[in-house]
Amino acid sequence: MENIFRFFTTHLSLTPGRPASAEASVFVHSYAELNIKNLEWEEVLIRRNKYPEFHLYGLRGLPEAGKEMILSEHTGTAILFEEHHRRIHLYISERSYIQVIDLIRDLFIRLEEYRGTLVLHASAASDGEKIIAVVGRKGAGKSTFLLELLVDHQYKFVSGDKLFLRINDGEIQAYGWPDYPSLGFGTILKYPRLAEMLKAEGYELDPAKPEAKILFSPHLLEKVFDFQFIAGPMPLQAVLLPDVLASEETGVIQESDPRLVTEHVEITANNPLNGWNHFIKPASSDVMLPKIQQLSDALSTCRMVSVRGKGILDSELLSRITDSSARALV
Known part of the structure; x- marks a missing residue:
């Protein structure tokens, strides 16, 4: 144990x-x-x-x-x-x-x-005061941008797959959750030390299959990059909505539709496999939907941006993401 x-x-x-x-x-x-x-x-x-x-x-x-x-x-x-x-x-x-x-x-x-917590399918990192969530479909680039924040901007690791959210007085508070990161070969190969350690652990990395993914312990990431875990709670500052495309330069644009985020909220009652045990009955959708509406209303307090391109997040782009006054497509 x-x-x-x-x-x-x-x-x-x-x-x-x-x-x-x-x-x-x-x-x-x-x-x-x-x-x-x-x-x-x-x-x-x-x-x-x-x-x-x-x-x-x-x-x-x-x-x-x-x-x-x-x-x-x-x-x-x-x-x-x-x-x-x-x-x-x-x-x-x-x-x-x-x-x-x-x-x-x-x-x-x-x-x-x-207890009123919403579970968002997202990775997340923090500068020590506020949290940036990276939200999107599978393969969109959540882990790519997470590593950019951790490695290139010295953010702290909050979560690799799920983020807990609570709304207090109209503000979104975010909490980390322990999980196993899932990284594509293409992302892993950008970091030679990570690739070497995974190979030493017996993983096979094929550069010809950059979209293929593997799961591994978060402690391996901690060992490779020497970053810190931080659980929260902290205010949610921004939401990144990634779309990694190898052929395009990275750019950002402000979004305003909260459904781009709320569609990624996971509700246990809606999971067809939730009945594998009955020790704790899942909270019903009727209980959870008002919480999602609260999240939708509260998203106006944080910045939502689409991030499209190669997955390279330089200091200028990060500033645009965290600066609420920046609106232009880069």
Whole structure:
């Protein structure tokens, strides 16, 4: 469990001892101790992903009323949910790392949604006072511009894939979230030391496939670039909407339509795979939609810009992005 705790300590604090109250108590056992009675099983898909180690599935059984078991033999993991007692029993092996992280992330996000938090599919960095979010479709260049901010402008790492947002008095406060960065070969090869370290870890990088991507630990990025993690909360200063095109010079233009951002808000209740467990029922869309409207209204307090071109973010362009008075297409 040490490596799992380390994964979350980039953004969360771990305090020894048992709190007076908790949303769940988790007990950890060896997978070898698992003793399953005869159960009727049904197949369940936990997480769909093109990367095999992140594609999670298993069997679901109901040992008795108020209990639910998930068995994933391919990862040597079993999860017993005891809803009435708010307890979770984990039976883990050396292959359980990703699945346990995914479970904790899933439970945490469900709780955050009940607290009014929105989850934005975005990478993000901070200058120490405010946060810049990079929002867009897959392959648009979120990680490319994130690394530009981290490496060339000494910003601090906030998040590589998801950003938590809360609206307080009309202002958007952003929080980081621990995750695995996904970088394309083309982006990786721009940074020789990163490419060398990934090759040493056994990754194969093919320059002929710049669009191909790999997932790896955020601690590897920390080791390569010696940047700092910062969790927040901090005000959201700007939103970058990237479109990386190798043939064009990089330029920016101000946007005003909040839907360019709100369409990337992820709601657990809308995820068709959310029913893989029932320990914490997802907040309904009826609960979440007013929060999205609040975000839409509050986006007027921060700058939204489309960034189109090669993915090179020099100081002049960064100034245009963070300067609310800059409106011209570069």
